[in-house]
Amino acid sequence: MCSQARAAALAMLRQDKNAFLLKEEEIPFLLEAAFALGEKQAAACLSLRGEAESLTALLEGLYRQAGIALRQGELKLPGYRVRAVYSHSPPAVTVDRQEILDLQKEIKGLCLQKGLEPWSLAREMVLAHELYHYYERRDPGLDARSLWRQNKLFGPRYLRSLSEIAAHRFSQILLQIPFYPGELDFPDEGGSNHV
Numbered sequence: 512m513c514s515q516a517r518a519a520a521l522a523m524l525r526q527d528k529n530a531f532l533l534k535e536e537e538i539p540f541l542l543e544a545a546f547a548l549g550e551k552q553a554a555a556c557l558s559l560r561g562e563a564e565s566l567t568a569l570l571e572g573l574y575r576q577a578g579i580a581l582r583q584g585e586l587k588l589p590g591y592r593v594r595a596v597y598s599h600s601p602p603a604v605t606v607d608r609q610e611i612l613d614l615q616k617e618i619k620g621l622c623l624q625k626g627l628e629p630w631s632l633a634r635e636m637v638l639a640h641e642l643y644h645y646y647e648r649r650d651p652g653l654d655a656r657s658l659w660r661q662n663k664l665f666g667p668r669y670l671r672s673l674s675e676i677a678a679h680r681f682s683q684i685l686l687q688i689p690f691y692p693g694e695l696d697f698p699d700e701g702g703s704n705h706v
Contacts, residue, residue, distance in 0.1 A: 516683075516691030517542065520676045523693055527672035545673040548653050549680030552646050556685055566686050570635055570642070574604075577645055581638075583608050595637045597644040604641040611637060617695060625689050636692050639685050643678035653677070 520542050524530055533541070560569045574581065580603040586593035594610040597603070615633040622629040647653040655673035679693035 513691070515694055519691055519694040519696065520545070520679075523672045523676055523696060524670065527670045529670050530672070533670075541670075541673060542676065545655065545676040546680045548647075548655070549643060549677040549682075550684055552643060552650075552653055552677075553681045553684035567631065567635060570638060570685070573642060574638070577642070578602055579604055579642070579645055581606065586610070595641050597641040599645075599648050602645055604638065606634075606637060614695070621690060627688075632686070632688070635686055636682050636688065639682035640678045640692065642685075643681040644674070646681075647674060647677070 521538070524533075524538065524542065556569070556573055559573075560566075564572075578601075579597075580601065582603055582605040584605045584607065586596055586605060586607040592610060592613070593607060594614060595604055595606045598605070611630075611633050614637070615629045618633060619629045621627075622632055643653075647655070655670065655677060675696075676693060679691060679696075682688065682692050683690070
């Protein structure tokens with residue numbers, strides 16, 4: 512994991528409303544553990560990939576297999592730019608098309624450097640990220656709260672940022688992206704965060 516990814520994840524963790532409850536020595540461990548959660552689930556998903564199957568086809572197949580409905584809608588949360596939202600019952604992901612178009616513009620230069628197509632990558636990054644939230648709701652071992660139980664840590668029992676860090680890592684590994692998607696979540700010039 513490169514230092515930019517670690518810096519982005521650390522910034523995300525420090526923005527969490529419960530981060531002040533952490534002991535400084537717990538932070539590196541928690542970051543590594545969150546990355547590992549995302550990596551574990553991405554490896555499980557990649558093991559299902561057919562020999563000639565594209566990553567796009569794999570992602571679509573995982574959504575079908577999970578029975579997750581895809582919807583479009585305008586997502587508003589004061590102080591945040593929300594790209595997509597996963598809802599658990601029934602499983603559905605609502606995507607804000609305008610936010611995907613904005614993300615496409617943000618990653619266009621990076622995509623051109625790496626030979627990637629910005630529109631499909633932007634959409635797939637968001638869909639993969641939300642797919643992780645589906646898996647973590649179904650598997651208690653992937654839920655960031657499990658980090659506290661497994662390692663007998665004290666302090667807050669849940670930091671939403673750990674779930675987001677794991678979901679970004681899942682997206683990166685699953686789609687084989689050459690950068691950590693969480694790097695795009697730093698507050699923009701208007702002070703808004705991405706979710």
